[in-house]
Each structure stands twice: as C-alpha cells, then as structure tokens.
Amino acid sequence: MTVAEAGCTVPRQFSYTTRPYAAVDDATGAPIGLDTIDLRVRWLLDLIGAAQSELVTRLWQPATFDALAAGRDSQGRKLPMQGHVTAARLGWNPSYPTGVYVPSRVTRVVTSQAVGTLRTLAYRDTAIGSLSARFDPVTGRIAPPTTAGEYVPAGFTRAVVRQLSACFRRAGSASYERLRITDLQTPPRTSMMARLSAADRQLSQITVADGVMVLTVKLPTHEAPTGRAHWRRVRLIAAIPPHLHTRAVTDWHLPTLVLDHRGLLLRCAATESVRAPDLTSGSTAVGVDWSPSTLGAAAIVTERPDGLVSDYRGFTYDDRGLEIRLARLQAEGQHLHRKAARLTRLAATAPPEVRVNLEQQIAVLDAHRAAVGVKRGKINRELAFHFARHIVDYAAAAGAKVIGVEDLTTLETRGHGRVNNNRAAQSARRKAVDALAHTAAGVGVTVVSVPARGTSALCPGCNDTLSRPGGYHRAWCAQCKVGGNRDHVAGGEPR
Secondary structure (H helix, E strand, C coil), rough: CCCCCCCCCEEEEEEECCCCEEEECCCCCCCCCCHHHHHHHHHHHHHHHHHHHHHHHHCCHHHHHHHHCECCCCCCCCCCHHHHHHHHHHCCCCCCCCCCCHHHHHHHHHHHHHHHHHHHHHHHHHHHHHHHHCCCCCEEECCCCCCCHHHCHHHHHHHHHHHHHHHHHCCCCCCCCCCCCHHHHHCCCCCCEEEHHCCCCCCEEEEEEECEEEEEEEEECCCCCHHHEEEEEEEEEEECCCHHCCCCCCEEEEEEEEECCCCCEEEEEEECCCCCCCCCCEEEEEEEEEEECCCCEEEEEEEEEEEEEEECCCCCCCCCCCHHHHHHHHHHHHHHHHHHHHHHHHHHHHHHHHHHHHHHHHHHHHHHHHHHHHHHHHHHHHHHHHHHHHHHHHHHHHHCCCCEEECCCCCCCCCCCCCHHHHHCCHHHHHHHHHHHHHHCCCCCCCEEEECCCCCCCCCCCEEECCCCCCCCCEEEECCEEEEHHHHHHHHCCC
16 A cells, blocks of 8 residues: 555645735724725835835845854854844844834844845855855956855856956956955845734734635734834735635645735735655656747656556647737836836936936836736736646546656756747746646645756657757657657656
C-alpha cells in the first residue's frame, strides 16, 4: 500500500482574495458604509506606510545589513524569525507625527514589514559586496567566483556590473573600494499594505463559518488619531470564494489589507489538507512545456514494461487571444512610461508656468499607466487559471497523478530581440504555475518542477540534438525516428 492509499495527508498553504460586502461597528452593531471603511483603512495604511518608509530610510546603512547578516543581537542571541521581535531586539523603532497615537500592535505591523523588506535586501547586499570585490573598474569585468557561495544569477550580475561601472565613472578615479547596496541604490519604496498576521488578537481576529468570513480589526476614526478613543473595532463581512467551499481547509489566516481602484481588498491565505504526494504510485504523467506561440503545451508519458512511451500528440493551450491583448497593453504601458519620462526631463529645466502644465500631464500619464497595469493583472490572472483548468482536466482524463512543469527560474529569455525578450519575461508563467498547483491539488494531482535546459533542443529518448526539418516549431530525431511539434516533444521529456 502506498502512502497516498494509506490516506496520509500533508498541509498546503494557498492564497486567495475577497472583498467585504458589509461592515458593522463591533461595539454598537451599527452598520458602517463601505466608503467609510475605505477611508478609515486609507488612514491606517497612510500611518503604516509613512512610518515604514521613515524606518527603512533611517536604517539604510551598512550596519543594518551587517546585523541582519550576522543574525545576532548585541548580546549574542540569535535573531528570531518574527520581524517585530527582531526590531525590538535591535532597537529599531518607528516614529510617528507629534501628537499621533498608534497602538503597539500597529507598530508591530510596521516593524515586521520593514524588517521583512530589509531581510530580503540583505541577500542583495551580500551579493553586491562579493561582486564589487571581484570587479575590475578598468575592464568593467567581474572575476570568476572562487567558491560556491559567491555564485549569483547571471542576470543579477549584469545589472550590478552596470551599476558598478556607472559608480566608477561618477567617481572619476582609478581607486576603487568594495561597495555595498547602500552605495549603489536608494532606499526602496514601501507598499501601502497592512499585514495583520504580524500582530495578535488585540488588533484583529478572524472567524469563518458557512462560507462567510468575519474579520474584526481595529481601525482609526480620525486621520490623525490622538488617543485610544480614535481607534475602534469594526467587523468586516466577506464571502469565501465558492471554489473553496469544498476544499479541506484546516486553518484560515489573517489577511493583508490593501486598497485598489475598487476599494478595500483582502489578500488572504489558508491552509488545507491534501493527499501526500507519491510520485511512484502512478504510471502516467503529464509534461508541460512553455511555448513562445502560446502559454504552454502538454504531452502524456506512460511507463510500460518496455520503457517510457509518449505519442508526442498532446494538448496545445488556446489562450483565446489573451496573449495578444497582453502584448498590446504592455506596448501601451511602455509607450506611456517613455512619454512620462521625457516630460519629466523637460519639466526639470522648464520655466515655472510650463513646469506646472507638464506635471499635470505627467500625472495623467501615470494614472493611465496604472490603469493599464490593472488590466494586465486581471488578464494574467484569467489566463493563468484558465490554463490551469485545461491542463488539470487533460491530466485527469489521462489518469495522470503527476504534472511536470519546466522550471524557468534559472533560464533567461535572450537572443530574440529586446521587445520579444521583454514580452516573454513578463508573461503569466509564474502565476500559471501557482494556479496549476492550486487547481491540481483539488483533484489529488501533484505538480513538480523539472529542469528546463535542453527539453526543447534534445531528444527525450537518446538526448541527441533535434533537427528542425519543418522550421522552428517542428522537431525530429534521426536516431529514434520520432518527431512532431517541438512543444509536445519537450512536454514528453522523461526527467
């Protein structure tokens, strides 16, 4: 009996979004309009965003990243994973405007988000220091790494080399010292959000029953609260998405509050119980290959006594023209960005009366670009889940227990021109993988990542280089006498 047949399950965390459809005051039970809730959430996010930005800017110095890299406080104790506890150990406290009262649990959210941002950048600081130590300012080249710990992705290396070269040109001297991230980059802009999971029940709590989520959270009643009376609890009532009603959810986690063009959005997470993956329980698998012409293609591989068998006539995803819409929106967004950048350069040297007019035009262009970004996000999400649904249905019809997906994190899109490289790099593949894993878990299918290098260039049977007798989209192996669509052949690669 296999592990899966024995009924062994493992926890799996996933994310989803929802919006409140009603709100009431927790103390009086009086209903509150959603417009009022949006305003109060905006006041909360303004307080958190301003304090977080000030804290990150104040900590933007090498000593901060040295402390995070060391992982120890001043007394030699190991820094905990919780961001707000780490900030308290290191004495990193945010500041607020004079006279403004902010609960300590909100301060926990501020410090947790700030420490999370700095911890993410600590890796970049270490990589930049290693690269700058091996950088030759005369030739503009990086010496090869001597240890495995000095290796960084090629794309990141090229970006740092450009920054190091620009810094050397600005210095105008042959002398060169090891640089840090604080020497090359400015403090990052912080996102306007409130991650409620960083606090405890004194700030927020959640209950879920019958497909309805009730989030109780403390919000300010004034733009500049001066005391406890200006912070009141409200109950936000939101619907759980219908596709989650049948999932074996074991825990609902506190959401992250954000505001978009429609108002308050709850970015939530939950933990479900899924069947433990057993890659040896089935004899059929589906391989997914990312395609330049469409989002992806799939092929079935079956294990038989005489070896692995695939007919290479799989499933090609039809994106219904969504990729064309994404390409058009991307080109429009890039055009708006270039136009806004040009007006910004003109405004820097324009007379005052002309500068005001240019700044108004820049604001309009930025608003249009943001709207284009929202449209692209919606299409990407629709594309990802539509693709996932079709691939999972294809795997279920074939009786497959495993879906293998190319891991493109170590590959770069190069050699196809600036426009096509950028378009491929910004595709919905990452979202499609997440959507595929989430959808497949609901039917008991496991999604695994496989190495991508060589899948479209080498024969899956003998690993010889494939020929292209019918052009780029056809593949043929003279030794194995097999061939077909290059994406279907790559999908049938047994890894």
